[in-house]
Amino acid sequence: MKKKYDEAYASNFIKGLTRLIGISENKLKKYAAENNLFNVLEHPNIIEPNKQQLEKIHVLNEFISTYKLLKLQEKENKIVLNASTVAGEYFVSLLGGIKDKEKFMAAFLDSGNNIIETRTLSEGSIGEAVVYPRMVLKAALDCDCKSIILAHNHPGGSLNPSIQDRDITEKLVSIFAPLQISVVDHIIIANINYYSMAEKGNIPLPSPKSISYDAVPLSDGKTVREETMGFNAGTLDKDDLEMDSMYFFEQDGEEEEEWEI
């Protein structure tokens, strides 16, 4: 029975896509017979669209992300980012379609993980944006938040965090730890996919040595391989441990487990 329902959905999906994008129904049906039909949106090149069709698919993807975000907002009139998957999807909807510049954003959360405010803190060129820690600090203190989720896009399409991505995360974790504000995640967006540092266990521990307010240029060029992404784990000294004891994750009730990292 499930397959028949799936067929009903697939046939409408194909009909809509044909009308909007102009890709032939037969081509889509042929692809769907042996593959996951939704690949057409995620990896449009597999159906060899022309330039115009490809552009339309990108716009449609952006619209779908925005539609999902609106639905989320309408549901409760406030967004609760209580897990990396929700945060990932939220930032995909804000940064997913941006290919011409790198943009750095932060969502400032209250103790229940509700978004108090989401701000764009830096916008740069296609391969680089400069992040000023003092701007992030000012924004966080202005809204009296309890935790922060950082996010930025890689216009180049790579989902791997760069060395600078790691550095800015470590700096901000260290700056906010004494203030009892947790940097719970850093999400990287490429196309309509996301990478969550928290999900991969790569949020660094706070370190007094990392406290610096110098600007950090982000770039999706030099990436850090997964296996070397231990950040300052293993290099903790006495000072680090003292700082660690000041690093609280104070979140309300059920949500606490979801963000445990």
Next chain:
Amino acid sequence: MLQDITIKQKDYERASQLLGRLFKVDSDITEQISRCIQYNGAEAFFKNLESFDFSADVFEKLDAVRLVLFGMGEEVMPELVANEIRTQKIDSTEGGAK
């Protein structure tokens, strides 16, 4: 809370601008879409598509977006139509027997 409203307002505008780009229509159509989505909400906008005063061409394109969303499992069809589509498909795959 005010910020939530501001973010939402921006997202409504972004959604309608993206549809405008996709359909290649004038800004007055984009504004009309924006007003309708804002007033009804994103999901209800598509569910009630037939009740708005869009030209046949714009309706056709919005309906195509609705079909894509429906295909992705979104509840955007009026309930009766959604049930009809599912039933028709099941009937046809079972040789049309009722």
